[in-house]
Amino acid sequence: MSDETRPRGASDTSRAASRPGATSVDPIDILAGRMDAAEEGLLTCVHCGFCLPACPTYRELGDEADSPRGRLHLMRAVAERRLDPASDAFQTHMDRCLGCRACEPVCPSSVPYGSLLESARRVARSAVPARKRSAGRTVEVMLRLFRHPLALRVALSAARLARALRLPTLARRLAPGGRVGEGLRFGAAMLEASGGRGARPVAPDPGRTSRLAGAPVGPRVAFLPGCVQGSLFGRVVDASDRVLTRNGCDVARMGAGGCCGALHAHAGDHDGSLDLARARIGEAERMGVDLVVTDAAGCGAAMKEYGEWFEANPAWAERAAAFSSKVRDVTEVLAELGPVPGGELRRTVAYDPPCHLRHAQRADGATATVLAAIPGLEVRTVADPDACCGGAGIYGVTHPELGGAVGDRKVSEVRATGATCVATGNPGCMMQIGAGLILVGSRMDVVHPVELLDESYALLDGER
Amino acid sequence: MTSPAPPAPAHRGRPDRPSAPTALPAGLERRLRDIAGAGAVVTDSGRLLVYESDALGRFHQAPLAVVLPADTQEAAAAVRAVHDAGLAIVPRGAGTGLSGGAVAAPGTVMLGTARMNRVLGFDPARRVARVQAGVRNSQLASLVRPRGLVYAPDPSSQAACTLGGNVAENAGGPHCLKYGVTRRYVQGLTMIDGNGTVVEIGGGSRPRGDGLDLLGPLVGSEGCFGLVTEIELGLVPETEGVRTLLGLFETTAEAGEAVTAIISDGLLPAALEIVDRHTITAVESSPFRAGYPRGVGAALVVEFDGRESELDADAARAEAHCLAAGATEVRRATDEADRLRLWQGRKKAFGTMGRLAPDLMVQDATVPRSILPEVLRGIDDVAARYDLRIANVFHAGDGNLHPNILYDRRDEELTERVERAAGEIMKICVDAGGTITGEHGVGLDKREYVHLVAGPDELAAMAAVRDAYDPQGRWNPGKVLPDDVATGSGRGFTPRPPVTRVEVSAPDLSVRAPGDVPWGSVLVAMAEDRQWSPIAAGSPELPVSDALRLDLGPLEAVYGPVRESVLGATVETPEGRRLHLGGRVVKNVAGFDLLGLFLGLGAIGRIEEATLRSYPMPDVVEVLRWPADVDGSALPGWPHAQVVTGETHAVLLSGTAAWVDHERTRLKQARGAPVSHDRGGDALRDFARAFDPVAGMEGGVAAEDVCVVEVRPGAASDEGVRFGEVVASVAAARWSWDPTLRRGRVATRAGEAGVAEWTAVARTLAYEGGGCAMLPPASGRAAPERAAALREAIRAATRHGHPEAAGADRIEARVRAAFGAAFGVGS
Numbered sequence A: 001m002s003d004e005t006r007p008r009g010a011s012d013t014s015r016a017a018s019r020p021g022a023t024s025v026d027p028i029d030i031l032a033g034r035m036d037a038a039e040e041g042l043l044t045c046v047h048c049g050f051c052l053p054a055c056p057t058y059r060e061l062g063d064e065a066d067s068p069r070g071r072l073h074l075m076r077a078v079a080e081r082r083l084d085p086a087s088d089a090f091q092t093h094m095d096r097c098l099g100c101r102a103c104e105p106v107c108p109s110s111v112p113y114g115s116l117l118e119s120a121r122r123v124a125r126s127a128v129p130a131r132k133r134s135a136g137r138t139v140e141v142m143l144r145l146f147r148h149p150l151a152l153r154v155a156l157s158a159a160r161l162a163r164a165l166r167l168p169t170l171a172r173r174l175a176p177g178g179r180v181g182e183g184l185r186f187g188a189a190m191l192e193a194s195g196g197r198g199a200r201p202v203a204p205d206p207g208r209t210s211r212l213a214g215a216p217v218g219p220r221v222a223f224l225p226g227c228v229q230g231s232l233f234g235r236v237v238d239a240s241d242r243v244l245t246r247n248g249c250d251v252a253r254m255g256a257g258g259c260c261g262a263l264h265a266h267a268g269d270h271d272g273s274l275d276l277a278r279a280r281i282g283e284a285e286r287m288g289v290d291l292v293v294t295d296a297a298g299c300g301a302a303m304k305e306y307g308e309w310f311e312a313n314p315a316w317a318e319r320a321a322a323f324s325s326k327v328r329d330v331t332e333v334l335a336e337l338g339p340v341p342g343g344e345l346r347r348t349v350a351y352d353p354p355c356h357l358r359h360a361q362r363a364d365g366a367t368a369t370v371l372a373a374i375p376g377l378e379v380r381t382v383a384d385p386d387a388c389c390g391g392a393g394i395y396g397v398t399h400p401e402l403g404g405a406v407g408d409r410k411v412s413e414v415r416a417t418g419a420t421c422v423a424t425g426n427p428g429c430m431m432q433i434g435a436g437l438i439l440v441g442s443r444m445d446v447v448h449p450v451e452l453l454d455e456s457y458a459l460l461d462g463e464r
Numbered sequence B: 001m002t003s004p005a006p007p008a009p010a011h012r013g014r015p016d017r018p019s020a021p022t023a024l025p026a027g028l029e030r031r032l033r034d035i036a037g038a039g040a041v042v043t044d045s046g047r048l049l050v051y052e053s054d055a056l057g058r059f060h061q062a063p064l065a066v067v068l069p070a071d072t073q074e075a076a077a078a079v080r081a082v083h084d085a086g087l088a089i090v091p092r093g094a095g096t097g098l099s100g101g102a103v104a105a106p107g108t109v110m111l112g113t114a115r116m117n118r119v120l121g122f123d124p125a126r127r128v129a130r131v132q133a134g135v136r137n138s139q140l141a142s143l144v145r146p147r148g149l150v151y152a153p154d155p156s157s158q159a160a161c162t163l164g165g166n167v168a169e170n171a172g173g174p175h176c177l178k179y180g181v182t183r184r185y186v187q188g189l190t191m192i193d194g195n196g197t198v199v200e201i202g203g204g205s206r207p208r209g210d211g212l213d214l215l216g217p218l219v220g221s222e223g224c225f226g227l228v229t230e231i232e233l234g235l236v237p238e239t240e241g242v243r244t245l246l247g248l249f250e251t252t253a254e255a256g257e258a259v260t261a262i263i264s265d266g267l268l269p270a271a272l273e274i275v276d277r278h279t280i281t282a283v284e285s286s287p288f289r290a291g292y293p294r295g296v297g298a299a300l301v302v303e304f305d306g307r308e309s310e311l312d313a314d315a316a317r318a319e320a321h322c323l324a325a326g327a328t329e330v331r332r333a334t335d336e337a338d339r340l341r342l343w344q345g346r347k348k349a350f351g352t353m354g355r356l357a358p359d360l361m362v363q364d365a366t367v368p369r370s371i372l373p374e375v376l377r378g379i380d381d382v383a384a385r386y387d388l389r390i391a392n393v394f395h396a397g398d399g400n401l402h403p404n405i406l407y408d409r410r411d412e413e414l415t416e417r418v419e420r421a422a423g424e425i426m427k428i429c430v431d432a433g434g435t436i437t438g439e440h441g442v443g444l445d446k447r448e449y450v451h452l453v454a455g456p457d458e459l460a461a462m463a464a465v466r467d468a469y470d471p472q473g474r475w476n477p478g479k480v481l482p483d484d485v486a487t488g489s490g491r492g493f494t495p496r497p498p499v500t501r502v503e504v505s506a507p508d509l510s511v512r513a514p515g516d517v518p519w520g521s522v523l524v525a526m527a528e529d530r531q532w533s534p535i536a537a538g539s540p541e542l543p544v545s546d547a548l549r550l551d552l553g554p555l556e557a558v559y560g561p562v563r564e565s566v567l568g569a570t571v572e573t574p575e576g577r578r579l580h581l582g583g584r585v586v587k588n589v590a591g592f593d594l595l596g597l598f599l600g601l602g603a604i605g606r607i608e609e610a611t612l613r614s615y616p617m618p619d620v621v622e623v624l625r626w627p628a629d630v631d632g633s634a635l636p637g638w639p640h641a642q643v644v645t646g647e648t649h650a651v652l653l654s655g656t657a658a659w660v661d662h663e664r665t666r667l668k669q670a671r672g673a674p675v676s677h678d679r680g681g682d683a684l685r686d687f688a689r690a691f692d693p694v695a696g697m698e699g700g701v702a703a704e705d706v707c708v709v710e711v712r713p714g715a716a717s718d719e720g721v722r723f724g725e726v727v728a729s730v731a732a733a734r735w736s737w738d739p740t741l742r743r744g745r746v747a748t749r750a751g752e753a754g755v756a757e758w759t760a761v762a763r764t765l766a767y768e769g770g771g772c773a774m775l776p777p778a779s780g781r782a783a784p785e786r787a788a789a790l791r792e793a794i795r796a797a798t799r800h801g802h803p804e805a806a807g808a809d810r811i812e813a814r815v816r817a818a819f820g821a822a823f824g825v826g827s
């Protein structure tokens, strides 16, 4: 490669610049810089193709441009300035990635796909004006919303109200045909799904969230309800709270509506993600806790990466790393503590691990420990657990056809288990799978694994 | 980029090739979209970039367009459209190839099989599956495993690579030491020729004996002969158990010596794999850690599979050999998880090398395994002289080396050094009696090195056969053969001096013999070194050349067809031209494989000398016989060679005494007491003779007067019953049936069986997916008129039920003619 195409010798600075913590560089230099960093860059991809069969979009479409290797190749072409980041090819294929990271664990060369994708999306996003972005206005509006807690709260309350009024059901039935209609129909079904019965339809009982007498003394925990989880899945948040308390944690909730920045990072909104991360770090520091816990796998995955986000920013690097080292998924905390067994719960449940727990955090083993604490529960694994459900945030709304096709596979695997409910630990997945089930007319419930444990405790206490 | 410029557009020196266009001809995109759907056609220059290279990453060239058809029909239509536009086509599977085979030549259209990923049929009883070419290797493996079956070829890339790509490269894998490479398992396939015509090859349409082996050359043809769209693959039963050992050594040469010792001792592990120091470092620092300790210079993985009762003894012997060769430690995998982790590390070794350097020069040379230690030392020496890091990971049991040179292609001086070193390594291997590529293929990468293993006559013959399959030069131009086929002066190629006597090489599991010595004398020479061969010639007096032509394959169920036993040969074509084909290594994909054309009853020429694969002599050979019962069902378990005749159902057991005891007990439980039970060479001879229906015919008929027809019932029929009906309806004088491979032979006197009866039989069989064919007279002389008429009738009726086999007949005619044309006779 010649000097015009890649700044040689500049690799260190550009590598530093590749970290979201630094400011104002040509975003392409970010990718170019990451080509050089042998340990983690684009060059570690040896083009072996092992990741192809793991990728849901490749499996669905068969086009290598929609495969991990293909996307990395496009990134490399942009970094080498052989491809315009505003080109349809780059925009479309970066956008179409689910971000599920199923390609990471199978990669023999340990290419850090997830973080490369974030850099690539940043390049893609800055290459075209907002109105021309292929994912369109939906994403932009959502991102702006999620940046402002107040606006977000209003929007999500509106969604909750709409859900209560059964508007989604109506919208789903009335939605027009075509691509837009498909997206609308799916979005409505997702909202409807978030209102599922859950495992235990009890109102939150603030009185019970204090430490139970005689319970073991566990860690002090800052609990992040997450924006979507907190608003649309309040019942899950409450269940997590009760279950953690029951197991000896001292639980304090982080501010409502506080977003972790994951959605922004995934979409390439670099500044947005960093602002939110700084806010969360500050908040946790003020609370002075041992652990930062969430029950949304997507949030957990992002917060565990804050350390990397700020690696090159001296002012924040240490604080971010300290924060990330404290982050746990709720099931991880429970598994570490060795969950207190609950009452007998005679049910069959299909377990499907969220990608952000399995591939990004590589921590889905903890869920089995949690479910094993429930006597009588029969757990059936969903076939092909590595495969994404197609949820990927709001993918089902922005890419109704592809998201639908990916989701259809998951929904039929879930139904094939013959279980009465399905458990998964991420709000996006709960909505995605739930929406898919609604659209095929299934009556299966979608729950978070902690809800089952919570119900089992309730049975033990003879509440029902 | 500093990657070498893609080679000049390949004209193959043929005037009918259009010159490379730079844009997609008007209307073609539209037509392709109509055929395959809009999402299945890529023409955008940005998206096309992702198709510019394969896993080798050394060559870059984007095609004009990519089309991704979903099935044979769509693929055929797409090929016709591209053909009409005058362009050539590059097939692509998963793009995991390591020789640049799936990289486009300028101005070509790529046809990807990613959407052709359905398994079309799986018949556990017949141990066969039919798949679309884009089905992944591990997809098939995991489909058949729950039924106790295995798809044996297991390339390290099996999770990603397609079976079509495996067929095109004749892929091997760690377990191919015992089970053979892809070719052995391809029973039939559907391909598309340059005109877009669908052609059926092998399977029921061309039972053995009916003409040339057209499958042989097609497997390993690297997409240059046509697009494979569907494949019928044989499966083998899972074995009872496995034992996996890990020997740790200070040097790779020591590990290589352990390999030689293990093989020389008559052990045949399922796999023998070595990883060297650099590779260990890479694997251990990746998430795929295999538990190799740091600091060791080489690790040898030894795996045995088979009967539980024998495995521990085999493992103990192998362990002793490792220690004797200098192993510092030998570990045994304690459980399945341990074993898988060990393999995982080996299988992901190549990928983890990405952590060592940005680029890899991937090597794939194969050498006779007895000289492995010397060759390894030679490679170390090259590494030192050129100051390079070479990470070696290889299929040691097959002598197949992957000394991968680590480098950074942005450093031009380094790249140049790497290329010289790579050439030198190949030269070392070829000089040692090896070849330039064992499983990755020639592709673009090693074209110039083909000169090391083939002279001008061999290259001309390869080009002629390629042109017979692809007369218009439509398929994957510019691959495999060097540009200067016609003018090349045989640079570097020195044929081995002819042999005058039988030479046995036990550590290499091979034997070399002149074509005119009696087959029996070869067996005697092999026996002295405790080796044997499964080829059963009928009579020990027959010369080797006839034995290779006439073998009826009584042991085929266990050892594969005769082609599997031939590593190399010097042949004489009808025009008197001498060709040196293959070599003396077990894996060889350097250039197109013509050996099959010179074997079996349809052989084109005469074998002057051959290098054959030998096997460790079994301790015990036993034949058990029960009353005949053609119910078509083979005995369960590992496919023993079996034959059912009018009199008995005979089963051959061979192996160690303990194993034969075990199997005898099992069979007695399943079938009751046998009526007879013989041991030794005579029993084996009688068993083999039972396969030849002519051998036992009463009344001393002249050979020319007997018609032998090979019958293969199709998947749609109840085979045993159907074969019984055939025997009854054609007034068979004698017959034999192989219940493992599910095919039979029927002998009738030419005067007794009517054309009408055979026509009816042939049509019914073909209708059900099977077929039949009359074997050429064993004497090699022309058949009498009556027999010739019968042959034609059977052939016509069989072809009638397989209309798509017409293309194969055309190819066969062109192959035969091409030899005349290529060598100036009859053209």
Ligand SMILES: Cc1cc2nc3c(=O)[nH]c(=O)nc-3n(C[C@H](O)[C@H](O)[C@H](O)COP(=O)(O)OP(=O)(O)OC[C@H]3O[C@@H](n4cnc5c(N)ncnc54)[C@H](O)[C@@H]3O)c2cc1C
Pocket (backbone or CB within 6 Å): A047, A048, A049, B054, B055, B090, B091, B092, B093, B094, B095, B096, B097, B098, B100, B101, B102, B113, B133, B134, B154, B155, B156, B157, B160, B161, B162, B163, B164, B165, B166, B167, B168, B169, B170, B171, B172, B173, B174, B222, B223, B224, B226, B227, B228, B229, B350, B351, B439, B440, B443, B476
């Ligand atoms: C990490 C790694 C490990 C590997 N290990 C092994 C190993 O152990 N053993 C081994 O043998 N190989 C190995 N390979 C090489 C490679 O995986 C094999 O050659 C494989 O068979 C290629 O399959 P593919 O589907 O990727 O084909 P591609 O790379 O897409 O194509 C390979 C060639 O086949 C042709 N082709 C593909 N499909 C068809 C078709 N349907 N019809 C006609 N031609 C076709 C192409 O034109 C090309 O010439 C390895 C590769 C990698 C990256």
Ligand code: SF4
Pocket (backbone or CB within 6 Å): A044, A045, A046, A047, A048, A049, A050, A051, A052, A068, A069, A072, A106, A107, A108, A109, A110, A111, B351, B354
């Ligand atoms: S598996 Fe890893 S190294 Fe291989 S192509 Fe995919 S990203 Fe690249």
Ligand code: SF4
Pocket (backbone or CB within 6 Å): A054, A055, A056, A057, A058, A066, A067, A068, A071, A096, A097, A098, A099, A100, A101, A102, A103, A104, A113, A388
């Ligand atoms: S993150 Fe998921 S969708 Fe994206 S490339 Fe990887 S496997 Fe494919």
